[in-house]
Amino acid sequence: MTIRYNTLKSIISKEMLKKHLLEENLTYQAIAKQYGVDQHQISRLSKDYEIPRNTKTYSMIHVKDLAGKVFGRLTAVKPSGKYIDNKQVWKCYCECGNIVEVVGTSLTQGTTQSCGCLAIERVSETNTKHGMSQERIYNIWNGMMGRCYNQKAKFYNDYGGRGIYVCDEWYDVNNFVEWALVNGYNKKLTIDRIDVNGNYEPDNCRWITNKEQQNNKRNNVFIEYQGETKTLQQWSEILEINHTVIRNRLKRGWSLDRLFEKPKFIRK
Helix, strand or coil, X not given: CXXXXXXXXXXXXXXXXXXXXXXXXXXXXXXXXXXXXCHHHHHHHHHHCCCCCCHHHHCCCCCXXXXXXXXXXXXXEEEEEEEECCEEEEEEEXXXXXXXXXXXXXXXCCCCCCCCHHHHHHHHHHHHHHCCCCCHHHHXXXXXXXXXXXXXXXXXXXXXXXXXXXXXXHHCXXXXXXXXXXXXXXXXXXXXXXXXXXXXXHHHEEEECHHHHHCCCXXXXXXXXXXXXEEHHHHHXXXXXCHHHHHHHHHHCCCHHHHCCCCCCCXX
């Protein structure tokens, strides 16, 4: 969704942007992702608000030379020219013959050690042991593993492709099920990552309803109104205005004052 610049100014106040840049040390790119806009709009907003640059935030990225180094089954070949959250992405050769692109820090921290073949092998081995492939909890676990390691999975680019992985402990479905049952799992809930840019691991996961999960998506639009910041969907429910109406008003560049006016229907 494209948000016009004047509307963006009404959504992100000077104090809010200053907090993001100077206190939280967020980059333009990170802020842009949070609000679902282009990073150039955030850059322009910073200049208009005359917010000084934080040298820590805007310092040059220190890039390690990983070429030729081996990380598990992967050998770093060369930089891909891409960056994810200011982290350099490397083109790597896997022992199985695949060529993959991996965030450099995922290699150096040991998070990624193969193109996904290692995880798939572990999953296949586990599948023959647990005997619960028809259970909903298993399907949740299997979907989680697929999103993070199977490059052919529908949403791989939003998970494994962004450097999001599953902790080693949960490679064994039995460990995952044990954690799930202790932490409130039931058939009406779905797994959710508290930090949408973090991994699937006990400290970053919880069980919530589908409705709650929609409010934790990384592409949500956040709007500050009357001193409170909420997602578009949350404001829609609080003010009893259809979310599509609010979204269309944003596209048209309506001011914040008019954005939440209840529609007036004229009877004929």
